[in-house]
Amino acid sequence: MGGNKKPDKPVQKEQGLERTDNGLPLTSWPEPSIINQKNYYTEYIKRDDQILPLRLIQEERRARLTTQHRERDRARNLDTNIADAEEIDDEAEEDAIGGQQDQEFSSGDDVIIIHPGSQNLRVGFASDILPKTVPMVIARQWRCNEHEERNGIVVPSRVTDKDGTEVKPRHMFGDQFASHYDKLCSALKTQMRQNKRKVLPNSKELVVNFNDRVSPETINEHNDPHRVDWVELPNDPKQAPAFICGEAVFRIPDESKPRYKLFWPLRYGVYNEDDYDSKHQLFEDFTTIIEQALLNELGIKKRSAFKNYGCIFVVPDLHDRAYITQCMDMIMRELNFDRLILIQESLAATIGSGNSGGCYVDIGAQKTSVCCVEDGICIPDSRVNVKIGGADVTEMFIKMMLFDHFPYRDINLMRRYDFLLAEELKHKFCTMKEDEISVQLYTFHLRAPYQTTKKYQFKTYDEVFLATQGLINPTIFDKSRKMRGRRKLIDPSMDLSDDFRNDPVSEAQSLIVTSLLPGNNTDINSNAANSTSGTHAATNGLDGNFSQKRQLPAKHAFNLVKSAEPNLAVRDSPAIEGDGTPIPAASGEESTPEGLAPCLRDDVLPIVGLDAAILTSILGAVKQDEKKFRDYLKAIAVVGGGIKTPGLDLAVELALLKWRPGADIRIIPPSKEIDPQVVVWKGASVQARVKTTNEYWISQDEWDRLGSRVLHHKCMWSW
Numbered sequence: 262m263g264g265n266k267k268p269d270k271p272v273q274k275e276q277g278l279e280r281t282d283n284g285l286p287l288t289s290w291p292e293p294s295i296i297n298q299k300n301y302y303t304e305y306i307k308r309d310d311q312i313l314p315l316r317l318i319q320e321e322r323r324a325r326l327t328t329q330h331r332e333r334d335r336a337r338n339l340d341t342n343i344a345d346a347e348e349i350d351d352e353a354e355e356d357a358i359g360g361q362q363d364q365e366f367s368s369g370d371d372v373i374i375i376h377p378g379s380q381n382l383r384v385g386f387a388s389d390i391l392p393k394t395v396p397m398v399i400a401r402q403w404r405c406n407e408h409e410e411r412n413g414i415v416v417p418s419r420v421t422d423k424d425g426t427e428v429k430p431r432h433m434f435g436d437q438f439a440s441h442y443d444k445l446c447s448a449l450k451t452q453m454r455q456n457k458r459k460v461l462p463n464s465k466e467l468v469v470n471f472n473d474r475v476s477p478e479t480i481n482e483h484n485d486p487h488r489v490d491w492v493e494l495p496n497d498p499k500q501a502p503a504f505i506c507g508e509a510v511f512r513i514p515d516e517s518k519p520r521y522k523l524f525w526p527l528r529y530g531v532y533n534e535d536d537y538d539s540k541h542q543l544f545e546d547f548t549t550i551i552e553q554a555l556l557n558e559l560g561i562k563k564r565s566a567f568k569n570y571g572c573i574f575v576v577p578d579l580h581d582r583a584y585i586t587q588c589m590d591m592i593m594r595e596l597n598f599d600r601l602i603l604i605q606e607s608l609a610a611t612i613g614s615g616n617s618g619g620c621y622v623d624i625g626a627q628k629t630s631v632c633c634v635e636d637g638i639c640i641p642d643s644r645v646n647v648k649i650g651g652a653d654v655t656e657m658f659i660k661m662m663l664f665d666h667f668p669y670r671d672i673n674l675m676r677r678y679d680f681l682l683a684e685e686l687k688h689k690f691c692t693m694k695e696d697e698i699s700v701q702l703y704t705f706h707l708r709a710p711y712q713t714t715k716k717y718q719f720k721t722y723d724e725v726f727l728a729t730q731g732l733i734n735p736t737i738f739d740k741s742r743k744m745r746g747r748r749k750l751i752d753p754s755m756d757l758s759d760d761f762r763n764d765p766v767s768e769a770q771s772l773i774v775t776s777l778l779p780g781n782n783t784d785i786n787s788n789a790a791n792s793t794s795g796t797h798a799a800t801n802g803l804d805g806n807f808s809q810k811r812q813l814p815a816k817h818a819f820n821l822v823k824s825a826e827p828n829l830a831v832r833d834s835p836a837i838e839g840d841g842t843p844i845p846a847a848s849g850e851e852s853t854p855e856g857l858a859p860c861l862r863d864d865v866l867p868i869v870g871l872d873a874a875i876l877t878s879i880l881g882a883v884k885q886d887e888k889k890f891r892d893y894l895k896a897i898a899v900v901g902g903g904i905k906t907p908g909l910d911l912a913v914e915l916a917l918l919k920w921r922p923g924a925d926i927r928i929i930p931p932s933k934e935i936d937p938q939v940v941v942w943k944g945a946s947v948q949a950r951v952k953t954t955n956e957y958w959i960s961q962d963e964w965d966r967l968g969s970r971v972l973h974h975k976c977m978w979s980w
């Protein structure tokens with residue numbers, strides 16, 4: 262039956278697709294038309310710099326082999342020790358084989374990964390399973406400690422009035438804070454009732470009355486198994502170390518003789534220019550902390566041994582060029598590493614979580630960065646960096662507790678042991694789960710130097726929840742110190758040819774900054790509509806299409822205003838110029854310097870909630886592609902210490918659903934086996950062992966010859 266029927270043959274060709282006689286194409290893959298060789302041009306493997314790294318590796322290996330052969334011949338000629346010559350022979354052979362294998366896979370023993378953060382520094386060999394974490398701080402002998410220098414004004418702001426009378430907890434942080442906090446408490450009550458949760462009318466009074474009455478219990482030293490071994494310093498101040506690094510810094514008594522002051526060279530993800538008087542001092546501290554961590558934690562014996570290692574250095578996605586070049590100089594010149602690779606945080610996070618893409622949210626101590634990654638590339642216009650993080654939650658939690666008559670009223674986050682205590686309380690008790698809000702009784706131990714341990718009891722109610730809500734709605738966070746001293750010591754990077762700022766820009770970040778300008782209370786869509794007029798486009802400092810590009814179909818609309826609370830960030834936190842004069846608050850769009858992308862403005866503090874930051878980042882990544890937008894919403898990966906707050910994933914999801922009701926939103930935390938704080942480090946360590954990484958190594962030779970220009974060819978992103 263049908264024996265002589267011929268099989269279907271392609272009978273027609275149409276637009277490069279072969280079709281059968283029933284008109285259906287054999288494949289849905291479009292066939293590209295053949296390239297016209299006459300007009301074809303590629304630079305692939307034509308320029309020297311593209312093959313230089315490979316050539317350098319080969320040259321180095323050849324040189325090593327030649328030396329080994331020479332040594333072997335010398336040993337044979339001398340006829341002293343045949344066994345020696347044979348040994349050298351074996352080594353050379355192993356080297357040759359190893360050399361071949363090196364190109365495929367590196368064990369990672371000779372590569373060190375460095376990931377500095379505002380609060381923590383992570384270092385380790387690429388072959389290590391986990392990094393070593395040390396605080397990103399150095400204690401230096403100083404005339405007074407950090408608490409005395411700042412006069413302890415951070416938290417609490419006023420325990421006693423000028424005339425010495427005690428300030429009631431309600432007035433400690435001013436009337437604005439009090440009324441804001443009251444509003445938050447009553448809004449939460451309403452929300453809980455709506456969600457059918459049990460709300461007892463007198464919970465707050467219960468907490469306040471209990472905390473008011475509590476007095477601490479004294480614990481004798483021999484009854485305290487967790488007593489702290491405070492650092493003991495020699496009686497003679499001249500013999501005391503000039504600096505101390507690592508966990509020990511928190512165990513130096515605040516009132517030590519000689520005094521030590523803690524310096525944190527990185528704050529809010531950038532150099533801490535506020536606490537330093539010279540950039541030399543700042544860079545020196547940054548270098549010393551890293552050097553000490555490598556020597557003390559990785560067991561490297563001396564500084565001169567760094568030259569035997571390669572270094573992978575993790576940098577923020579949206580970075581200052583000045584920061585990058587300084588870091589590179591430190592690695593190649595000061596620490597004298599053999600070679601270096603830079604990797605962006607979000608790319609490392611992607612690799613560390615075992616994915617190839619998604620929207621990455623890294624909630625650190627002082628900054629939160631968001632970036633969309635696609636096929637191993639961080640999309641430049643999706644990079645967002647907002648200055649909020651876990652440290653704000655800690656501070657807010659303590660403020661709220663003090664407001665509710667926390668029994669340890671003298672707590673001050675500028676004091677070392679109080680800072681650790683506050684962190685511990687936050688880690689243990691703060692939550693983003695609404696169903697966990699109830700009156701709870703907790704205890705903590707206060708261990709201060711030269712004092713007996715005190716055991717306190719205290720009660721909490723909604724403070725444990727409300728403090729964390731600042732991550733979604735950051736209006737309650739204190740912004741007054743965040744821009745202080747910015748650009749006091751380090752000038753922004755300028756293009757030599759046209760004298761314009763050449764730091765990387767991102768549409769998403771620009772969108773956030775623009776929405777925070779005073780007088781700009783427009784949402785993204787109306788922004789987009791306005792942007793067609795020349796003025797707006799010009800003041801954006803980007804091409805005239807900037808806003809049009811980000812205009813999405815109406816159903817994508819979301820209003821940034823709610824989270825951004827325009828004006829607040831600028832009004833509350835005047836930037837301080839080098840000489841200490843506040844930079845006048847920006848007065849609307851006119852004040853945007855001509856040609857400067859909004860995201861480069863140093864007088865606007867980029868602060869919006871996590872939901873707005875994530876949506877703006879995705880918006881920057883997808884342009885007008887609705888499908889991609891939906892795809893990113895399904896792949897929001899969270900990393901960093903801040904995500905350890907219980908219930909954060911669900912809270913972010915709910916916040917996003919308010920903008921996109923009914924959307925399929927998935928917040929993906931890292932797998933349970935890995936600490937979210939080390940995902941980025943882990944990703945960088947995996948990258949170090951991948952064969953293709955070889956082409957990104959910057960050698961000493963290249964750094965000597967080209968300096969930061971080498972980044973044009975040796976950077977994983979467009980420099």
Ligand SMILES: Nc1ncnc2c1ncn2[C@@H]1O[C@H](COP(=O)(O)OP(=O)(O)OP(=O)(O)O)[C@@H](O)[C@H]1O
Binds near residue numbers: 684
């Ligand atoms: N169990 C926990 N619960 C809540 N927060 C936590 C927990 N563990 C750590 N954190 C918070 O994570 C933050 C530190 O995170 P991380 O180490 O990622 O920051 P970083 O990289 O040093 O800072 P940044 O990213 O701002 O430069 C701190 O604020 C810390 O309080």
